[in-house]
Amino acid sequence: MAYLDIDYMFAAPVRSRAADAIVVAEATGFSAIEWSVIAVSKRDSLSSLSEPSRTSRAIGSLFGFGTTSRLADPRLEALRRLAVHAWRRGYALPQAEIDQFVEAGFTLSQAETLVASVTGDRVGLTQIYANPRIAA
Secondary structure (H helix, E strand, O other), X not given: OOOOOOOOOOOOOOOOHHHHHXXXXXXXXXXXXXXXXXXXXXXXXXXXXXXXXXXXXXXXXXXXXXXXXXXXXXXXXXXXXHHHHHHHHOOOOXXXXXXXXXXXXXXXXXXXXXXXXXXXXXXXXXXXXHOHHHHO
């Protein structure tokens, strides 16, 4: 059985799927690929942000240790670097990384969204493990 809304008979469609994706990106502050970069950066350590020395590259090639490669897109690399700091240090972000993040085209509100989502996830898990009544 169909429903016919007589009051708004010639109303335009609300929005398309592409418009829904744009609204989600604006609401969260990041696109889907940017959230993927944030999630993948959880595995990276702070040492992955520095340039490897010649000695460490030689030892790595000799023993088969790989180095973490940087992302090809400079915008996503700036996001990855800030996300690694956020995963490891929470709100204690280096000012130089924040400056690179903003120069890459992001905003400070996106940096706050990033850190809040990363630390909120960690705090939530800590609270569950600390209080067994929450987990039950």
